[in-house]
Every structure is written in structure tokens, then in C-alpha cells.
Amino acid sequence: MPNRSSDTLFQLIKSLKKSEKRNFKLYVTRNSAAEDLKIIQLFDALDNMDTYDEVILLKRNKKIAKQQLSNIKAHLYREILSSLRLIKNDDNIDIQLHEQLDFARILYNKGLYLQSLKTLDKIKTIAQENNQLTFLLQILFFEKKIEALHITRSMQDRAEQLTSEVDNTNQRLQLIGNLSNLSLQLYSWYIKNGHARNKADEDAVQHFFEEGIPANTEHCNGFYERLYLYQSYCWYAFIRQDFLLYYRYAQKWVDLFEKEKFMIEIETVHYIKGMHNLLGAHFDLQNYTKFLETLQEFEKFSQSKIVLQNDNNLIQTFIYLSISRINRHFIEGTFTEGKQIVPEILQKLGEYQLFIDRHRVFVFYYKFASLYFGSADYETTIDYLNKIINWKVDLRTDLQCYSRLLHLIAHYELENYQLLEYLIKSVYRFMAKMENLGVVEEEIFNFLRRSFRLSPKQLKPEFEALLDKLKKLEKNPFATRAFSYLDIISWLESKIKGVPVQDVIREKFLEKYNH
Numbered sequence: 001m002p003n004r005s006s007d008t009l010f011q012l013i014k015s016l017k018k019s020e021k022r023n024f025k026l027y028v029t030r031n032s033a034a035e036d037l038k039i040i041q042l043f044d045a046l047d048n049m050d051t052y053d054e055v056i057l058l059k060r061n062k063k064i065a066k067q068q069l070s071n072i073k074a075h076l077y078r079e080i081l082s083s084l085r086l087i088k089n090d091d092n093i094d095i096q097l098h099e100q101l102d103f104a105r106i107l108y109n110k111g112l113y114l115q116s117l118k119t120l121d122k123i124k125t126i127a128q129e130n131n132q133l134t135f136l137l138q139i140l141f142f143e144k145k146i147e148a149l150h151i152t153r154s155m156q157d158r159a160e161q162l163t164s165e166v167d168n169t170n171q172r173l174q175l176i177g178n179l180s181n182l183s184l185q186l187y188s189w190y191i192k193n194g195h196a197r198n199k200a201d202e203d204a205v206q207h208f209f210e211e212g213i214p215a216n217t218e219h220c221n222g223f224y225e226r227l228y229l230y231q232s233y234c235w236y237a238f239i240r241q242d243f244l245l246y247y248r249y250a251q252k253w254v255d256l257f258e259k260e261k262f263m264i265e266i267e268t269v270h271y272i273k274g275m276h277n278l279l280g281a282h283f284d285l286q287n288y289t290k291f292l293e294t295l296q297e298f299e300k301f302s303q304s305k306i307v308l309q310n311d312n313n314l315i316q317t318f319i320y321l322s323i324s325r326i327n328r329h330f331i332e333g334t335f336t337e338g339k340q341i342v343p344e345i346l347q348k349l350g351e352y353q354l355f356i357d358r359h360r361v362f363v364f365y366y367k368f369a370s371l372y373f374g375s376a377d378y379e380t381t382i383d384y385l386n387k388i389i390n391w392k393v394d395l396r397t398d399l400q401c402y403s404r405l406l407h408l409i410a411h412y413e414l415e416n417y418q419l420l421e422y423l424i425k426s427v428y429r430f431m432a433k434m435e436n437l438g439v440v441e442e443e444i445f446n447f448l449r450r451s452f453r454l455s456p457k458q459l460k461p462e463f464e465a466l467l468d469k470l471k472k473l474e475k476n477p478f479a480t481r482a483f484s485y486l487d488i489i490s491w492l493e494s495k496i497k498g499v500p501v502q503d504v505i506r507e508k509f510l511e512k513y514n515h
Contacts, residue, residue, distance in 0.1 A: 009077050010052040011354050013043065015311060020084060021047070027083035038064060039076040093266050097123055097135045104142065113150050117143065130266060131223040133173055140166050172222055175214060179228035182212040186235035191359060194398025195241050195481045197435055202240055202477075209236045223263060226256055227270060234277055241480045247281035254278050265306055268313045275301070276320035283327045284484065288513060291331065295324050315352050319360055322348075326367045333506030335374030342368050362388050362399055369406060376500040378410040385410070401436040402485035405444070409491070417452060424448055440482035443469055460496060467492040 016024070028040055045061050046052070058066055100123040107116040120139050127136040144162050189205065196202040213232065220229050230253040237245035253274040257264050264271045275298045282291035302321055307313045322345050329338030345368075349361065369384035385407040388399065404427045411420055428445055431437050447466045454462060470489060473479040482488065487505065494501045 007052040009073050010046055010049070012077065012080055013046045014354055016080070017311075020087070023087060024080055024083040027086065028079060038068075038072055039079060042072055042076055043080075093126075093130050093132060094135075097127060097132060100126075101135070101138065101142075108142075108146065113146055117146055120146075131260075131263065132266075133169055133176065133222075133224065137166070137169050137173065140169060172225065175216065175220065176222075176224045176228060178212075178214045179217075179220075179225060179232060182209070183228045183231040183235060185212070186232060186239065190235060190239050192397070195484070196239055196478075197398075197438070197481065198478055205236065205239050223256065223260055227253070227267075230256065238277075238280075241477065241484070243281060243284040246277075247285055247287075250274065250277040250281045268306055268310065269316050272313065272316045272320060276323070279320070279324045279327070283324075283331065286331065288331055288509075291324075291328070295328065298324065311355075315355050318348055318352070319356065323363065323367065326371065329371065330374075330505075331509065333374075333502050333504070333509045335371050335500075335502035335505075338371045339375060339377075342371065358391070362391075366399055366403060366406075369403070373406060373410060374500070374502040374505070376413075376502075378413045381410045382407060382414075397434045398436060398481070398485070401431045401434050402482075404430055405441065406486060408448070409486075412448065412451075420448070421452070438478055438482060439476070440470060440473055440479045440488065443473075444488065463492050463495045467496065 024043070025040070041061060042064060045057055049057070054069070058064065058069065064072060100119060104116045104119040104123070107119060120143050124136060124139045124143075127133075127139060140162060144166070147158055147162065186205075186209065189208075193201070196205055209232070217225075217229055220226050230249045233249040234246055234253060237243070237249060254271075257267075257271045257274065275294065279291060279294050279298065282288075282294060298317075298321055301307065302317045307317050322341075325341060326338060329335060345364065349356065349364065365384045365387045369381045372378070372380040372384065385403045388403040389407060408420070408423050408427050411423060424445060428437070431441060443466060447462060451459065451462065467489065470492070474483065474489070487501070490501050490504045490508075494504045497504065
């Protein structure tokens with residue numbers, strides 16, 4: 001698990017590029033005071049540390065007293081942000097609007113009301129054109145303040161127009177707020193629980209969705225209204241494993257940006273997440289042709305200026321592009337080839353360790369384990385699964401459960417029979433406690449318990465019998481969850497044929513796409 005320092009100043013300094021560090025030094029030098037010498041010393045000391053350790057920091061910097069450290073750190077944090085704020089960023093609409101709004105306030109405070117109104121009118125147009133409703137509301141309230149306190153005679157029927165604009169903006173923001181709340185809560189449900197485990201989960205999610213979806217979604221004509229509406233449907237469908245509905249709304253999500261391309265630069269991470277979900281939908285539906293097309297488009301986007309010149313965009317693109325690259329190997333059955341990209345991904349995970357949440361890292365570990373399992377490297381499979389299993393269970397209980405089940409099957413492959421008897425009981429209890437025991441999982445456990453008493457000659461008919469049972473469950477909506485985490489069908493076929501799992505999947509892939 002990556003070392004995740006909780007010191008915010010250390011994280012901020014480690015996020016800086018060379019040019020930003022240089023800019024900070026110049027900024028402090030120009031505005032130097034005696035106390036600034038200590039913040040430069042502290043900056044350099046933190047910049048040279050690999051991990052934050054306050055004891056070592058104070059030991060190496062005798063001029064900084066322990067009782068001073070908290071205040072110096074707070075001062076340094078503010079100064080770094082101030083220096084970053086001065087770096088001109090014409091591409092960022094938020095910064096542009098903030099700056100112009102500040103200018104309007106300065107003009108107002110100087111008593112230049114008409115000049116202030118003129119500036120506000122100009123940025124109001126920019127805010128409207130770029131779907132920036134929260135800024136628009138601030139501008140409108142500022143305009144109302146000026147009109148209410150001063151006789152400007154700026155135009156006729158000014159009161160009626162401003163009132164109408166405020167009402168319209170408030171209505172839109174209310175709808176956006178309701179939809180974004182619903183989207184966030186559904187996403188939070190998935191992060192905690194994964195896919196719906198049973199009918200009770202499915203009914204609960206459906207009830208929550210129907211209660212939370214606003215009645216007036218037919219009026220979702222604006223960009224953000226539609227964005228959060230499509231996101232809500234995506235999470236709802238994904239939790240219920242309705243992959244066709246998931247695909248339809250993921251496509252709508254991406255199409256929204258295609259229709260208003262300028263919004264890709266404004267809401268880049270939402271676009272990246274949309275592309276990730278679209279790729280995920282194609283993967284879940286095993287729509288290889290469309291998956292490949294979308295992946296190539298995402299690869300091209302990853303090399304754009306929007307991504308390469310913004311750290312957050314770069315990190316998010318790395319996460320989702322890497323997941324899709326691994327998924328491609330899963331579809332094609334090229335697990336051994338897929339293992340070759342693991343070191344590169346691990347290197348990047350180390351480089352970005354301060355900025356990637358634990359959930360994402362766990363997903364990568366499970367993907368790595370699946371790659372190694374498919375290529376019959378069961379020892380390494382177990383190594384990656386242990387990284388998930390040995391961590392405190394506080395999110396993605398589904399990932400925890402299926403990591404344990406795959407871990408169990410990997411030990412079965414290694415014929416660690418003495419350990420298996422204990423593991424079967426332990427994993428079964430864990431999955432039962434987490435309410436993750438469905439009919440597929442029960443059949444797997446029943447088979448594993450019986451298999452100890454069977455000779456190699458007796459095993460093959462048992463594998464065939466289990467395969468027959470599970471194939472009949474493939475269309476069961478509550479069995480889909482298990483099949484999406486473990487390609488148990490291909491594993492059983494590999495055992496019957498006596499070949500690695502990847503050979504079975506590769507054969508299916510070539511047969512389907514006539515390669």
C-alpha cells in the first residue's frame with residue numbers, strides 16, 4: 001500500500017512542478033522579510049524529504065523551533081498558494097471569472113458604479129456562455145446590490161429583468177443541486193458496497209433512485225442538468241448491473257461533451273470519468289469493436305495539452321487509461337502480454353502515491369492479480385490479493401470478498417490442501433457476514449469442499465457438473481455479480497481442457513472476431 005502522508009503542506013510541495021517552485025522562490029524574494037528566510041528553509045527541507053517526518057525535519061533544521069513550526073508551516077502554505085495564484089492561467093474559466101469579479105468590486109469600492117456594472121455585464125455573458133451558473137448568481141446579486149443602492153439609470157425595466165434572471169438561475173441551480181446530490185449518493189453507495197448483492201439491495205437502490213430523481217427532469221436542457229442526470233442513471237444502472245442501460249447513459253454523458261466541446265476544457269475530469277464509464281460499459285457488454293474505438297480515442301486525448309499541462313487531469317487519465325488497457329488484455333485473452341504493463345503502472349502509482357485514493361489502488365491490485373491468475377502465475381496472484389485482504393475493510397466489501405475467493409482458488413491451483421481447509425471456512429464465513437454468498441458462490445464452495453476427497457480421475461466429471469450448473473445461472477441477474485469479478489466459467493473450462501485460463505479466453509475471442 002502506498003505511503004500516504006497526511007501533512008497537507010508536504011503534499012502541496014510535492015505536487016509542485018520545477019517552474020512553480022522557481023516561481024515561488026522569486027515571489028518570496030521580491031516580497032522578502034526576515035521571517036521569509038525561515039519559510040524558504042522549511043520549503044527546501046520539505047522538498048528534499050521523501051516522506052514527511054516531523055522529528056527528522058526539526059533535527060535537520062535547528063533554526064526552526066518546535067513551537068514555531070505550526071505557524072511557519074501555515075505561513076508557507078499561504079505563500080505557496082499566493083505564488084501559484086499569480087501564475088497567469090487564461091485557460092481556466094474559474095480564474096478568469098474570479099479575477100474579473102474582483103475588478104468589478106474594486107471599481108465599485110472606488111465609487112465607479114457604471115464601470116463596475118459594465119464589467120459585470122461583460123463577465124455575465126462569459127459565465128452564461130460557459131455554463132458557469134454559480135458565478136452567474138454572484139454577478140446577478142452584485143448587480144442587484146448596485147441597482148438597489150444607487151441610481152444608475154443603466155437601462156429601463158432593470159428590476160424586472162434582474163429578478164427574472166435570478167429566478168431562472170435559482171431554479172436551474174436547484175435542479176442541478178438535486179441531481180448532483182443523487183449522483184453523488186449513488187456513487188457513494190457503490191464505493192461502499194459494489195454491485196447489488198440480492199433482491200433486497202436492488203429494491204433499495206431502485207426505491208432510493210425513484211425517490212431522489214426530480215420530477216421535472218424533462219426540463220434538463222442545460223449542460224450541468226444533463227450531466228448529473230446522465231451520471232445518476234449511470235450509477236443506478238451500474239449498481240443493478242443493467243449494462244445496456246449503463247452503456248446508453250455513459251454514451252449520452254460523452255456525447256454531451258461532444259456537442260459542447262469547449263466544456264471538455266472546463267470540466268475535464270467529468271469528461272475523463274465519462275470516457276472511463278463508456279469504456280467500462282463496452283467491456284461489460286464485451287463490445288470489443290466499440291471498446292477499441294473508444295480506447296484509441298481516449299489514448300489520443302491523453303496526449304492533448306489539456307491533459308499534459310494539468311497534474312490532476314494527467315493523474316486521472318493515467319488511472320482510467322491503465323484500467324482500460326488491462327481490460328483489453330482480459331477481453332483478448334492476452335494475460336501474459338498484459339503482465340508486461342504492470343511494472344510501468346506500479347511505477348506511476350508510486351509517483352502519484354500522494355494523490356491516488358486507496359480504492360483505486362485496490363482496483364489495480366485486483367486487476368494485477370487477475371492478470372497473473374489468467375497466465376497461471378498463482379504465487380504472484382496471491383501476493384497482490386494479500387495486499388487487499390490484509391487491509392482494514394471499510395469500502396468495496398465486494399472487492400474484499402472476491403479477492404478472498406480468488407485467493408482461495410489460487411491456493412487450490414497450487415495444491416496447498418492443508419491451508420485450503422482453513423481458508424474455505426474462513427472465506428465462507430467472511431462472505432456470509434458481508435452478505436455476498438449467492439448461488440454461484442455456494443456452488444463453488446460446495447465443489448471445493450468435495451474436491452479434497454476426489455481422485456484426479458473423479459475430478460474431471462465434477463468440474464463438468466459444476467460448469468453445467470453455472471452455465472445455467474449465467475442469465476440470473478443476481479449471479480452476474482460473481483461472473484463479473486471471476487470468470488469462473490473459463491476457469492472450469494481450463495481445468496477440463498488442462499490449459500491455462502488465458503488459452504480458453506483467447507480461443508473464445510478469436511472465434512468470436514474471426515481473427
